[in-house]
Amino acid sequence: MMRATPNSVDIHRRQLLRGDLRGNRLPMRPPWARPEPEFNRLCTRCDDCIRACEPGILFRGDGGFPEVRFQESGCDFCGDCLTACRTGALEAPVPAPSVAWPWRARIQPSCLSLRGIVCRSCGDACDTDAIHFRLQPGGRAEPEVDTENCNGCGECLAVCPEDAVSLERPQSLSPRDEENR
Ligand code: SF4
Ligand code: SF4
Ligand code: SF4
Secondary structure, three states: OOOOOHHHHHHHHHHHHHOOOOOOOOOOOOOOEOOHHHHHHHOOOOOHHHHHOOOOOEEEOHHHOEEEOOOOOOOOOOOHHHHHOOOOOEOOOOOOHHHHOOOEEEEOOOOOHHHOOOOOHHHHHOOOOOEEEEEOOOOOEEEEEOOOOOOOOOHHHHHOOOOOEEEEOOOOOOHHHHHHO
């Protein structure tokens, strides 16, 4: 059972105030980040993970803590950030990317294809074949994300010309995940 620290209480209160019980609006930490309260306690803001990330998707965020931003590239789950972290703020009890990284892609209404304009950029970028386009009457094609295949790598975010892909935590997280994140 995780011990509640003043920091963790504060984080949960901030989530409640935002109506953000799932933590979707918490900062997106590097893969293998511990649950947010522990991460905040353990991370020394040393920037080692940021320097280690070859695709350059880690940045200094609020308070100097590292955050993921998929501006030009996705995460390839190489583990270099994990190896660089000496404080345990990033930890890999189970190294599978699907466990290390709870986020999954979701297509937003501003998607060009949903609005009848031909675009397949996200589907073309997806290595796991997690985005399929379903043809609708009138020739419109609706993109759908298969959350079983999606590993949340963020490549589709980086290539979308409309910023129409977001990453969210799916409903299938376990109660323990819910408690801790
Ligand atoms: S796993 Fe690799 S690509 Fe992903 S954030 Fe860490 S260092 Fe960067
Ligand atoms: S390497 Fe670890 S301690 Fe340093 S900024 Fe990254 S997560 Fe925090
Ligand atoms: S986040 Fe990665 S795996 Fe998921 S749909 Fe986008 S490109 Fe595919």
